[in-house]
Amino acid sequence: MSSSCFLSPSPLSPSTTTTSLVRFNPTKCKALSVSGDYSCFQVKGLTYRPPGTENNLLNDVNFSLHEKSLGLIFGRSGSGKTTLLQLLAGLVKPTSGSIHIQKYDKDGIPNQAPELLPPERVGIVFQFPERYFLADTVLEEVTFGWPRQKGSAQVKEQLALRLQRAITSVGMNGISLDEDPHALSGGYKRRLALAIQLVQVPDLLILDEPLAGLDWKARADVVKLLKHLKKELTLLVVSHDLKELSNLVDRSWRMEMGGILKEEPLPI
Numbered sequence: 001m002s003s004s005c006f007l008s009p010s011p012l013s014p015s016t017t018t019t020s021l022v023r024f025n026p027t028k029c030k031a032l033s034v035s036g037d038y039s040c041f042q043v044k045g046l047t048y049r050p051p052g053t054e055n056n057l058l059n060d061v062n063f064s065l066h067e068k069s070l071g072l073i074f075g076r077s078g079s080g081k082t083t084l085l086q087l088l089a090g091l092v093k094p095t096s097g098s099i100h101i102q103k104y105d106k107d108g109i110p111n112q113a114p115e116l117l118p119p120e121r122v123g124i125v126f127q128f129p130e131r132y133f134l135a136d137t138v139l140e141e142v143t144f145g146w147p148r149q150k151g152s153a154q155v156k157e158q159l160a161l162r163l164q165r166a167i168t169s170v171g172m173n174g175i176s177l178d179e180d181p182h183a184l185s186g187g188y189k190r191r192l193a194l195a196i197q198l199v200q201v202p203d204l205l206i207l208d209e210p211l212a213g214l215d216w217k218a219r220a221d222v223v224k225l226l227k228h229l230k231k232e233l234t235l236l237v238v239s240h241d242l243k244e245l246s247n248l249v250d251r252s253w254r255m256e257m258g259g260i261l262k263e264e265p266l267p268i
Ligand SMILES: Nc1ncnc2c1ncn2[C@@H]1O[C@H](COP(=O)(O)OP(=O)(O)OP(=O)(O)O)[C@@H](O)[C@H]1O
Pocket: 050, 053, 057, 075, 076, 077, 078, 079, 080, 081, 082, 083, 084, 255
């Protein structure tokens, strides 16, 4: 991947010069290594004002995130972090702005027009995801919403394969699929919540406070798991646990009160 990612001309403003992009393009996509084509998630001009209200909760949010990297958003309570995640996951419609995937060649030049990121390509694990577990078994929890009677054998086979992969990638092979999800340890409940999202094979996985409410061992387990998942997936995390996640973080942003996002090193 190219280190000149942020030097590439913006697909939205082809006449802009390279130099001005380096200075002014807030969605510049920093390359991570040098091995070939790559893609970046690009958030441009995202603003959100809840219908019937006077104030924006998010104000012109711009950032980009390289595939297979981890971005971390931190900031004070009530600044708008969760609201941003909800917009990125397609749960709330932005007042303005867009979320695209931009592909680049190895020299950091966009090699096709940016594509809108469909919400179904985004997975989201909410804060305390175990509170939303409904099923009596791990299998039912992971396969909730899958086609039952309908669907070809081929579709079912594909889903089974994805289930197997998801369970393996979160290190749950040792747990019976008949286990009651509510009886799992705190760390395994978080693994299950991740597996539920991974079955959908998202391009972008969003995590809201993934370490909240866990004991030290489970926290260390989840950090290790995120390190492993980063090899396959792009992760965007909101967290107050900056020290524990710092070794995984490729880019970080502070959300300021009023929904203003600024790139900033972790204050640790
Ligand atoms: N639909 C809504 N209408 C009006 N205000 C809202 C709405 N949703 C959220 N808010 C307000 O927007 C602000 C940002 O909330 P948000 O949950 O995004 O903050 P946060 O940074 O994630 O906080 P925390 O760290 O406590 O989770 C809060 O003041 C919240 O009360």
